[in-house]
Amino acid sequence: MNVPLGKRTFIEEARRAQIIECAIEAIATLGYTRTSLAKIAELAELSPGSISYHFGSKDELIQAVVAEVAMMATSMMEPAIVAQSTATDALRVYFETNLAFMDRHRKPLFALVEIVTHACGGTETPGPYAAQHETALRDIEKVLAWGRTTGEFREFDPRSMAIAIRGAVDAVPAELLRNPDLDLELLARELVTLFTLATRRRP
Amino acid sequence: MNVPLGKRTFIEEARRAQIIECAIEAIATLGYTRTSLAKIAELAELSPGSISYHFGSKDELIQAVVAEVAMMATSMMEPAIVAQSTATDALRVYFETNLAFMDRHRKPLFALVEIVTHACGGTETPGPYAAQHETALRDIEKVLAWGRTTGEFREFDPRSMAIAIRGAVDAVPAELLRNPDLDLELLARELVTLFTLATRRRP
Amino acid sequence: MNVPLGKRTFIEEARRAQIIECAIEAIATLGYTRTSLAKIAELAELSPGSISYHFGSKDELIQAVVAEVAMMATSMMEPAIVAQSTATDALRVYFETNLAFMDRHRKPLFALVEIVTHACGGTETPGPYAAQHETALRDIEKVLAWGRTTGEFREFDPRSMAIAIRGAVDAVPAELLRNPDLDLELLARELVTLFTLATRRRP
Amino acid sequence: MNVPLGKRTFIEEARRAQIIECAIEAIATLGYTRTSLAKIAELAELSPGSISYHFGSKDELIQAVVAEVAMMATSMMEPAIVAQSTATDALRVYFETNLAFMDRHRKPLFALVEIVTHACGGTETPGPYAAQHETALRDIEKVLAWGRTTGEFREFDPRSMAIAIRGAVDAVPAELLRNPDLDLELLARELVTLFTLATRRRP
DNA sequence: AATGAATGAGCGTTCATTCAT
DNA sequence: CATGAATGAACGCTCATTCAT
Numbered sequence: 112m113n114v115p116l117g118k119r120t121f122i123e124e125a126r127r128a129q130i131i132e133c134a135i136e137a138i139a140t141l142g143y144t145r146t147s148l149a150k151i152a153e154l155a156e157l158s159p160g161s162i163s164y165h166f167g168s169k170d171e172l173i174q175a176v177v178a179e180v181a182m183m184a185t186s187m188m189e190p191a192i193v194a195q196s197t198a199t200d201a202l203r204v205y206f207e208t209n210l211a212f213m214d215r216h217r218k219p220l221f222a223l224v225e226i227v228t229h230a231c232g233g234t235e236t237p238g239p240y241a242a243q244h245e246t247a248l249r250d251i252e253k254v255l256a257w258g259r260t261t262g263e264f265r266e267f268d269p270r271s272m273a274i275a276i277r278g279a280v281d282a283v284p285a286e287l288l289r290n291p292d293l294d295l296e297l298l299a300r301e302l303v304t305l306f307t308l309a310t311r312r313r314p
Numbered sequence: 315m316n317v318p319l320g321k322r323t324f325i326e327e328a329r330r331a332q333i334i335e336c337a338i339e340a341i342a343t344l345g346y347t348r349t350s351l352a353k354i355a356e357l358a359e360l361s362p363g364s365i366s367y368h369f370g371s372k373d374e375l376i377q378a379v380v381a382e383v384a385m386m387a388t389s390m391m392e393p394a395i396v397a398q399s400t401a402t403d404a405l406r407v408y409f410e411t412n413l414a415f416m417d418r419h420r421k422p423l424f425a426l427v428e429i430v431t432h433a434c435g436g437t438e439t440p441g442p443y444a445a446q447h448e449t450a451l452r453d454i455e456k457v458l459a460w461g462r463t464t465g466e467f468r469e470f471d472p473r474s475m476a477i478a479i480r481g482a483v484d485a486v487p488a489e490l491l492r493n494p495d496l497d498l499e500l501l502a503r504e505l506v507t508l509f510t511l512a513t514r515r516r517p
Numbered sequence: 518m519n520v521p522l523g524k525r526t527f528i529e530e531a532r533r534a535q536i537i538e539c540a541i542e543a544i545a546t547l548g549y550t551r552t553s554l555a556k557i558a559e560l561a562e563l564s565p566g567s568i569s570y571h572f573g574s575k576d577e578l579i580q581a582v583v584a585e586v587a588m589m590a591t592s593m594m595e596p597a598i599v600a601q602s603t604a605t606d607a608l609r610v611y612f613e614t615n616l617a618f619m620d621r622h623r624k625p626l627f628a629l630v631e632i633v634t635h636a637c638g639g640t641e642t643p644g645p646y647a648a649q650h651e652t653a654l655r656d657i658e659k660v661l662a663w664g665r666t667t668g669e670f671r672e673f674d675p676r677s678m679a680i681a682i683r684g685a686v687d688a689v690p691a692e693l694l695r696n697p698d699l700d701l702e703l704l705a706r707e708l709v710t711l712f713t714l715a716t717r718r719r720p
Numbered sequence: 721m722n723v724p725l726g727k728r729t730f731i732e733e734a735r736r737a738q739i740i741e742c743a744i745e746a747i748a749t750l751g752y753t754r755t756s757l758a759k760i761a762e763l764a765e766l767s768p769g770s771i772s773y774h775f776g777s778k779d780e781l782i783q784a785v786v787a788e789v790a791m792m793a794t795s796m797m798e799p800a801i802v803a804q805s806t807a808t809d810a811l812r813v814y815f816e817t818n819l820a821f822m823d824r825h826r827k828p829l830f831a832l833v834e835i836v837t838h839a840c841g842g843t844e845t846p847g848p849y850a851a852q853h854e855t856a857l858r859d860i861e862k863v864l865a866w867g868r869t870t871g872e873f874r875e876f877d878p879r880s881m882a883i884a885i886r887g888a889v890d891a892v893p894a895e896l897l898r899n900p901d902l903d904l905e906l907l908a909r910e911l912v913t914l915f916t917l918a919t920r921r922r923p
Numbered sequence: 924a925a926t927g928a929a930t931g932a933g934c935g936t937t938c939a940t941t942c943a944t
Numbered sequence: 945c946a947t948g949a950a951t952g953a954a955c956g957c958t959c960a961t962t963c964a965t
Contacts, residue, residue, distance in 0.1 A: 122924080140437050147959055158926045163961060165924095221437055228431040233345030234424060234491065241492050248489075271504030274489055275482040282481025286451075288437065289444050301474035309512040329949080351935065361951050366936060368949085528945080546844060553938055564947045569940060571945095634837040639751030640830060640897065647898050654895075677910030680895055681888040688887025692857075695850050707880035715918040735928080756955065767930050772957060774928085926965080934958075941951075 127165055127175065130155050134176050139221040143229040148172075173226055174239070180219040181243070187212050198258030202276075202310065203303045205254065209280050210299040213287060224284045248273045255310070264310045276306060330368055330378070333358055337379050342424035346432035351375075376429055383422040390415050401461030405479075405513070406506045408457065412483050413502040416490060427487045451476045458513070467513045479509060533571055533581065536561050540582050545627040549635040554578075579632055580645070586625040587649070593618050604664030608682075608716065609709045611660065615686050616705040619693060630690045654679045661716070670716045682712060736774055736784065739764055743785050748830035752838040757781075782835055789828040796821050807867030811885075811919065812912045814863065818889050819908040822896060833893045857882045864919070873919045885915060 119127075133155040137146045148169055152159045166172040188208035195201040213220050231238025251273040258264035279302055287293050336357040340349040351372055355362045369375040391411035398404040416423050430443045454476040461467035482505055490496050525533075539560040543552045554575055558565040572578040594614035601607040619626050637644025657679040664670035685708055693699050742763040746755040757778055761768045775781040797817035804810040822829050836849045860882040867873035888911055896902050 120924095126924085142437075142439065144432070148961085149959070159960085160926055160928090160962080161924085164926090169960060218437075229347065231345070233341070233348065233428070234343050234421075236345070237492070244488065245492060267507070268500060268504045271501045272508065274485050274501065275478070275505060275508055278481035278483070278485025279478040280481070281485060282477050285447065286477055289440070289448065297471060298474045298477065301471045302478060304470070305475065305478055305512045309508045325949080350933075352933085362935085363937080363952065364950055367951090370936095372935060526945095532945090548845070550838070554940085555938070565939085566941080566947055566949095567945085570947090575939060635753065637751070639747070639754065639834070640749050640827075642751070643898070650894065651898060673913070674906060674910045677907045678914065680891050680907065681884070681911060681914055684887035684889070684891025685884040686887070687891060688883050691853065692883055695846070695854065703877060704880045704883065707877045708884060710876070711881065711884055711918045715914045731928080757957090758955080768956090769931065769958080770929055773930090776957095778956060926963105928963095928965105930960100930962075932959100935956100937955075938953095939951100942947105942949095944947080944949105 123165070126161075130157070130162060130165060130172065131176050131179050134172060135180070135219050135222040138176070138225050139218040143225040173230060176222060177226055177240070180216075180223045183216060183219060184209075184212050192254075198254050198261055198263050199307060199311070201254045201257070202306060205251070205276075206280070206302045206306070207299050210283060210295045210302075213283055214295045217287070217291075220284055221288065244277075248277055251276050258310060262312065265312045267310070272310065275309075279306075326368070333360070333365060333368055333375065334379050334382050337375055338383070338422050338425040341379070341428050342421040346428040376433065379425060380429055383419075383426045386419060386422060387415050401457055401464055401466050402510060402514070404457050404460070405509060408454070408479075409483070409505045409509070410502050413486060413498045413505075416486055417498040420490065420494075423487055424491065447480075451480055454479050461513065465515060468515045470513070475513065478512075482509075529571070532563075532567075536563070536568060536571060536578065537582050537585050540578060541586070541625050541628040544582070544631050545624040549631040579636060582628060583632055583646070586622075586629045589622060589625060590615075590618050598660075604660050604667055604669050605713060605717070607660045607663070608712060611657070611682075612686070612708045612712070613705050616689060616701045616708075619689055620701045623693070623697075626690055627694065650683075654683055657682050664716060668718060671718045673716070678716065681715075685712075732774070739766070739771060739774055739781065740785050740788050743781055744789070744828050744831040747785070747834050748827040752834040782839065785831060786835055789825075789832045792825060792828060793821050807863050807870060807872050808916060808920070810863050810866070811915060814860070814885075815889070815911045815915070816908050819892060819904045819911075822892055823904045826896065826900075829893055830897065853886075857886055860885050867919060871921065874921045876919070881919065884918075888915075 130151065134146070134151045137151050137154055141150065148162045149159045151172075152162050155161075162172065166175060188205070191208050192201050192204050195204055227240050231240055248270070252269045255264060255267075255269045255272055259266075259269075283293075283295070283298065287295070333354065337349070337354050340354050340357055344353065351365045352362045354375075355365050358364075365372075365375060369378060391408075394411050395404055395407050398407050430446075433442055451473070455472045458467060458470075458472045458475055462469075462472075486496075486498070486501065490498070536557065540552070540557045543557050543560055547556065554568045555565045557578075558568050561567075568575075568578060572581060594611070597614050598607050598610050601610055633646050637646055654676070658675045661670065661673075661675045661678055665672075665675075689699075689701070689704065693701070739760065743755070743760050746760050746763055750759065757771045758768045760781075761771050764770075771778075771781060775784060797814075800817050801810055801813050804813050836852075839848055857879070861878045864873060864876075864878045864881055868875075868878075892902075892904070892907065896904070
């Protein structure tokens with residue numbers, strides 16, 4: 112229905128980027144529920160119809176926001192993680208880059224959290240972000256498997272450990288929302304110590 | 315007139331309980347956003363106005379659902395936790411009872427998660443459950459402090475550890491939703507081991 | 518549909534009176550719009566169904582309230598007015614008794630005003646109290662006609678004078694509502710003087 | 721883009737004017753209580769949501785109706801009244817212009833009366849138009865005070881006289897509703913005579 | 924490329940009324 | 945006599961979406 116990806120003009124891309132930015136601002140500030148397309152349009156000094164014009168539907172806009180934030184996060188984290196030479200270091204950098212991203216991009220973070228918690232719904236519908244979460248767990252499991260093969264890590268159920276790791280990271284935004292002065296560097300150090308002790312081969 | 319007052323109250327309470335049950339069913343199945351009073355009424359084979367009759371407002375119904383589920387959880391978990399004689403055991407039982415509750419009461423669990431994540435909104439408004447979450451963290455911190463005084467636990471930042479513990483527990487419902495066959499007993503054992511290693515005084 | 522007038526039991530009458538009293542209280546305090554049968558029932562410590570049982574419909578209850586207040590007013594005013602021997606005195610006593618009633622029975626007064634202004638509606642439906650108002654005007658016109666025949670009064674259009682007289686009286690409740698400390702005795706004296714000067718044969 | 725901004729505003733203003741007109745029609749015909757946004761929309765051959773689109777809320781629409789009618793009335797009455805050189809003339813023109821307005825703009829008049837009587841409620845809440853009514857009384861009192869200083873008027877309580885004058889004017893719409901053929905020119909002349917006699921210094 | 928007026932389904936809520944008990 | 949649970953229609957309002965311009 113929309114202009115195909117390859118044929119977007121420069122101005123078209125600029126508009127999309129602007130709308131996405133305003134959507135992030137609105138969702139992070141007002142919360143997902145109180146954010147309507149009209150409010151985003153108002154923030155972008157655009158008409159409500161323009162949003163539909165550029166994104167076809169609300170769902171597409173939300174998806175674009177998620178993609179944008181995910182790309183921001185990935186580009187900031189992935190290179191640093193894969194550059195590590197031990198699984199222990201990779202795990203350490205995983206926490207460090209995750210929390211560093213959260214510290215530096217709070218609004219995109221809050222917007223993403225709002226979207227992920229609200230766009231999913233109920234038992235019957237898996238939600239569009241179940242797959243993404245599964246991917247995140249698998250990425251962690253890869254690092255854990257690596258640590259097992261190198262002998263850095265003790266024996267444990269990788270899925271359980273991955274859940275705990277991802278859970279710790281996912282718990283941060285909510286805590287950050289309640290306490291904006293949270294010391295994320297301290298928290299990162301503590302989480303690194305915690306999971307290093309939890310994963311390392313018994314001494 | 316001879317009918318005792320409690321009998322009428324019983325009928326009223328039964329209806330309330332039925333509506334709460336249907337609300338849990340609806341929210342767990344459809345998600346918070348897609349659950350309207352009309353849908354709950356339909357599920358309960360009642361008219362839409364009846365919900366308002368029994369609960370006054372949607373907020374009151376939601377609050378009643380939360381209270382119901384919270385009571386179920388508390389009554390199942392608290393006695394077992396406080397019965398422990400060491401902090402390490404208390405922490406262990408914390409994980410065991412939490413995950414046991416999740417295993418046995420999945421729909422109430424999903425409903426509660428849906429409500430808690432949706433009733434809060436945005437950066438500027440704290441949401442009604444921020445305080446509850448803070449309480450949960452403080453409860454964990456109490457156990458951690460106890461373990462410190464007894465010398466069971468190593469030195470660590472209690473808030474960071476509490477965030478990780480709570481994060482691990484909070485990660486379970488989402489994982490359970492994606493994978494209903496998740497082995498919660500295994501997960502509980504692994505989390506106990508994980509956090510025992512992470513908290514214990516270095517050997 | 519209801520029990521015929523003649524066959525009301527004592528208890529039935531007592532209940533009706535109690536409900537009417539509570540309806541007056543509710544309407545005078547909350548205003549017509551905010552008064553529901555449920556609120557009246559609550560005030561009367563009765564169930565909402567009982568109101569319908571005793572009055573058949575809301576309209577009937579309202580009608581009963583109007584009848585009650587009208588009877589209170591009439592019984593207080595009419596004897597004094599008809600006892601006068603000159604039209605000028607009758608007009609004087611008309612003002613005096615009207616305002617005295619308003620002073621002593623403020624809640625019934627406010628309730629009546631609320632009902633009359635709200636139960637009537639629009640151009641197409643004459644409203645149930647148009648006839649009553651017409652009767653009130655005719656009663657005033659009778660006094661005016663009497664004053665003309667006795668030569669007390671100058672020539673004027675009786676309907677216009679009646680409208681002004683009734684208008685002055687009807688303006689009092691609204692003013693009383695805005696200013697509860699209004700000196701109604703002063704007002705009565707001033708209105709008597711005003712309309713005595715306005716009606717008397719030129720000197 | 722060449723189209724001047726005023727043109728769009730013109731369309732918008734035209735719709736607002738049309739909706740206001742239909743609201744007046746509906747309220748005057750059906751009465752305030754029986755007039756819903758849906759009925760107004762139906763009259764304007766619009767969807768129910770459009771009213772909210774143009775006016776945000778019912779209250780705003782009602783306020784716009786009041787402002788519209790008040791402006792019609794003020795523009796018709798005020799210039800003529802302030803142009804008079806004696807208080808007696810000002811009082812005369814006050815009646816004449818008021819009743820002339822009522823004669824020529826009956827539906828707006830009825831609508832305004834409906835709104836003013838229904839937007840207020842009960843003993844405890846003053847209602848948004850209590851202040852307007854007080855202003856109206858004060859305006860009359862100014863004219864009365866003027867007549868006192870010039871020696872045109874006798875001694876009287878200005879508030880009482882103002883209540884009677886305003887009461888006479890306010891009584892007209894109700895009478896007009898019951899009797900559409902009422903001769904308002906005659907009524908105006910009679911009221912002028914009446915209050916001239918009632919206010920003038922004793923001869 | 925953009926507008927913004929218009930839509931219409933759905934929301935939570937109120938309330939006079941009914942009726943089995 | 946009285947209850948109070950239940951109803952269902954109507955209310956004001958929100959909002960993603962459409963479309964003529």
